[in-house]
Amino acid sequence: MNTKKGNFFKSKAGIYWIMVIPALVWMVCINIVPMFGIVMAFQDYNPGKGILHSEFVGLENFRYMFEMKDVSSIFINTIVIAVFKLLLNVAVPVIFALLLNEIKNVFFKRSVQTIVYLPHFISWVVMGGILLDVFGLYGPINGVLTSLGMDPIAFFRKPELFRGLAVGTDVWKEFGFNAVVYLAALTGISPALYEAAAIDGAGRFQRMIHITLPGLKPVIVLMTILALGNILNAGFDQIYNIYNQAVYSTGDIIDTWVYRVGLTDMQFSLATAVGLLKSVIGFGLISGSYYIAYKKANYRIF
Amino acid sequence: MKRKSYLAVLLACAIAVTGLAGCGGNDSDKKDTAAASDNLPVDEEGNPSPFGKYKEPVTVEIVQSINPTLPIPEGESATDNYYTRYVKENMNIDTKVKWSASNADYTQKLNLAIASNDLPDILVVNEQELRKMVKSDMLEDLTPYYDTYASDIIKANIGDTEGKALEAATFDDKLYALPNVQTEADGYNNMWIRMDWLEELNLEVPTTIEELETVAKAFVDNKMGGEDTIGILGPTVNTRLYNDFISATNNMNNLDGIFQAYKSWPGFWVEDKDGNAVYGSTTEETKEALGELQKMYKDGILDQEIGVRKDADEAWKGGKAGILFSPWWNGYNVKDGLANDPEADWQAFAGPLAEDGKWYPKQGGVGGSFCVVRKGYEHPEAAFILNSFLRRDEGKFAAETNLDAGYYPARVVITPYDECSFSVEALRAKMNGEEVPEYDPINYKLLDHDFETLEQCLQPPYDDLSIGNWDQTPTDFGRLYSLLKGYECVVDAQKEGIVNKTYSLIYSQTETMEKKWANLKKKEDEVFLKIIIGEASLDDFDTFVKEWKAEGGDEITAEVQETLKK
Numbered sequence: 008m009n010t011k012k013g014n015f016f017k018s019k020a021g022i023y024w025i026m027v028i029p030a031l032v033w034m035v036c037i038n039i040v041p042m043f044g045i046v047m048a049f050q051d052y053n054p055g056k057g058i059l060h061s062e063f064v065g066l067e068n069f070r071y072m073f074e075m076k077d078v079s080s081i082f083i084n085t086i087v088i089a090v091f092k093l094l095l096n097v098a099v100p101v102i103f104a105l106l107l108n109e110i111k112n113v114f115f116k117r118s119v120q121t122i123v124y125l126p127h128f129i130s131w132v133v134m135g136g137i138l139l140d141v142f143g144l145y146g147p148i149n150g151v152l153t154s155l156g157m158d159p160i161a162f163f164r165k166p167e168l169f170r171g172l173a174v175g176t177d178v179w180k181e182f183g184f185n186a187v188v189y190l191a192a193l194t195g196i197s198p199a200l201y202e203a204a205a206i207d208g209a210g211r212f213q214r215m216i217h218i219t220l221p222g223l224k225p226v227i228v229l230m231t232i233l234a235l236g237n238i239l240n241a242g243f244d245q246i247y248n249i250y251n252q253a254v255y256s257t258g259d260i261i262d263t264w265v266y267r268v269g270l271t272d273m274q275f276s277l278a279t280a281v282g283l284l285k286s287v288i289g290f291g292l293i294s295g296s297y298y299i300a301y302k303k304a305n306y307r308i309f
Numbered sequence: 310m311k312r313k314s315y316l317a318v319l320l321a322c323a324i325a326v327t328g329l330a331g332c333g334g335n336d337s338d339k340k341d342t343a344a345a346s347d348n349l350p351v352d353e354e355g356n357p358s359p360f361g362k363y364k365e366p367v368t369v370e371i372v373q374s375i376n377p378t379l380p381i382p383e384g385e386s387a388t389d390n391y392y393t394r395y396v397k398e399n400m401n402i403d404t405k406v407k408w409s410a411s412n413a414d415y416t417q418k419l420n421l422a423i424a425s426n427d428l429p430d431i432l433v434v435n436e437q438e439l440r441k442m443v444k445s446d447m448l449e450d451l452t453p454y455y456d457t458y459a460s461d462i463i464k465a466n467i468g469d470t471e472g473k474a475l476e477a478a479t480f481d482d483k484l485y486a487l488p489n490v491q492t493e494a495d496g497y498n499n500m501w502i503r504m505d506w507l508e509e510l511n512l513e514v515p516t517t518i519e520e521l522e523t524v525a526k527a528f529v530d531n532k533m534g535g536e537d538t539i540g541i542l543g544p545t546v547n548t549r550l551y552n553d554f555i556s557a558t559n560n561m562n563n564l565d566g567i568f569q570a571y572k573s574w575p576g577f578w579v580e581d582k583d584g585n586a587v588y589g590s591t592t593e594e595t596k597e598a599l600g601e602l603q604k605m606y607k608d609g610i611l612d613q614e615i616g617v618r619k620d621a622d623e624a625w626k627g628g629k630a631g632i633l634f635s636p637w638w639n640g641y642n643v644k645d646g647l648a649n650d651p652e653a654d655w656q657a658f659a660g661p662l663a664e665d666g667k668w669y670p671k672q673g674g675v676g677g678s679f680c681v682v683r684k685g686y687e688h689p690e691a692a693f694i695l696n697s698f699l700r701r702d703e704g705k706f707a708a709e710t711n712l713d714a715g716y717y718p719a720r721v722v723i724t725p726y727d728e729c730s731f732s733v734e735a736l737r738a739k740m741n742g743e744e745v746p747e748y749d750p751i752n753y754k755l756l757d758h759d760f761e762t763l764e765q766c767l768q769p770p771y772d773d774l775s776i777g778n779w780d781q782t783p784t785d786f787g788r789l790y791s792l793l794k795g796y797e798c799v800v801d802a803q804k805e806g807i808v809n810k811t812y813s814l815i816y817s818q819t820e821t822m823e824k825k826w827a828n829l830k831k832k833e834d835e836v837f838l839k840i841i842i843g844e845a846s847l848d849d850f851d852t853f854v855k856e857w858k859a860e861g862g863d864e865i866t867a868e869v870q871e872t873l874k875k
Contacts, residue, residue: 053444054425054445054447055426055445055447056446057426075828076828076860077828077831139546143614144613144614145537161613161616161617161842163617164842164844166844250547251547251616252547252834252835252837252838253617253835267831270420270424272826273423273437273438273441275424277824
């Protein structure tokens, strides 16, 4: 450690620390400070008195939360939707990157890559509207169904279809963008390995399995662990824009519920309690998975 | 190779970080400008008055709920416009806009402001917000100011509600808000129908549910609006299927019209035969009405996209729908439909009627919006004088500016209860060449203006009010059309004596509701929609009622019963 100030700023580490300062300040202000708001979960929050002076009620909000039948269903919905999103949002981009990597025509490769990542830049507010139309009773999908002699389906109103649609559309929207990381990692794999394998007689598929995939492993593990932090975020932006009352039973997730109860019905403390429980579970999951990744794959971020 | 994989990791982190981005808030510090407490709004003789003017300029911070589809006239802006200049000139009040939100987003934005106690000086809130804020001690006690600074006409209109308006704004004998008083008309959901389609098919205006079915079926079968014609239009996604006791008025494109024909009033607290309180969504009549709606949906005459319809207004304005249920002022929107199809002749009727030939429309409470003052603001009386001036000069505003009245600071609408009926009668008298009854032009604030604009919109003789005879270009077309075509049906029905108004026993939440209502309401919304679209069977209604009762419904019903005894 440098003890003299001058040395510290001149040293290489010092410069990096200075560069990190804005991000640290940002993180403290945006991510750490608001965390004190979680005391609301243990209070009967009174906006007039504020967080510091509201009356404490202990676990009353949690007790009421578990009394509600609703809560178990929203947790299940959240976990199901989030887990599928997590798995598919890793698997689909990886497969896509592998396939794209095999294409030799650079122009075609670039065009495809550009086209598939475009949906990522459309916000869910707009995308939700587009999807409601596309999957609507008079939309193109039902147009195809009816021309094949089938009955039209009101996709977004079917509780049994809703989760599939939510996961599917999310994966479709994001896979192009998520694949960017894997494509970048692919360029990092030494061509010498492929050449050696080819000389040894390995076919394309074998090279993919034995060289490309192991080469991608660190990035896949990293991306999965980072995504695990969001395991209980099933995607408020998306769900809020495509759900409706008929699919509450399978589509109402923690975030949409908290939004309705907290912001529309002004039960701030109850909404905070549910949100806090979600964070606690999320924290447990990310710690657990990180531990497993470290043990099994010997992989660590920190 | 090493370096390249670092790149990948870095990229991965960058993506993760962008995902974390949230939005920050900043607190603007509040400074109360004129600190002197002797700076009061005074008249020319120096006495405090509802129409007084501050000696020193006073700043009021406000928030705006605006309709983003209405154009702002040239030279005006949200922060500097006809109303801000008027307020400055007449009251010496500088208005400062803290934020603006569209009508649809206003409540959400306001609730967030309440949660963080980051309020403007004077604001307009709904009943639920008012109670939360009073409970949280966030509001200034307005009791001492009402007598001095509310104008006589405001007091008269509020007085006409037999104390109900003030009662709604009073907690522990303290007045915390200036309540609005809405015209009775806002509660009625009239049946709007495409007259030109009816005529084309040689059909009569339906009066019963059976006739309604026939007409809607004819519209759909004959593809009057193209392939995807909607017989009866349903509401926009995630909005109400019917008015409820919390939001009892002004919901567009709902299904109340059909429920009412079964003497079913879902969402309202009503009395059963024995005089006990019962929640309208749990009655047998409601089950029956739901059965009918389910059938209508199955037959293809009720909006097939109900529940997921992105924008119901867009559907009828685009000429897709033939029948809808909305309040009288839907006439203001008729113009938008005409842009698409100049033949679209929307007219409103009272109906369909119940089996006994009567109409049982739901009615709103006396108000529902409240002008309140942030605790600690130095000039609470400004809330009253702003609205006193508004109440006096609104007719003048209508003549002088095209800017929507929603831009007036801290506006609550206070009207005589019978404003619409009286206006319809007066206009009709004039059109028939009869003597117009005498009226107070300030109380019926827009009537003078209505008479002036009548001839711009309609040419005598006034014997045919079909859409083709109207000139739709004047701004006031919307109002006159709403009155004469949107509301005259109610006036006539009342004369005929077939109107049995239905009020909710309460228009505010009880203690237990504050906690349990969200859950019960979710259940109700879900099961109603599912039954209508056939995702759930009609028998699931009974299960819903049972669960509803067990999960707090009984407890709440007892509370409502309690309030009745008082």
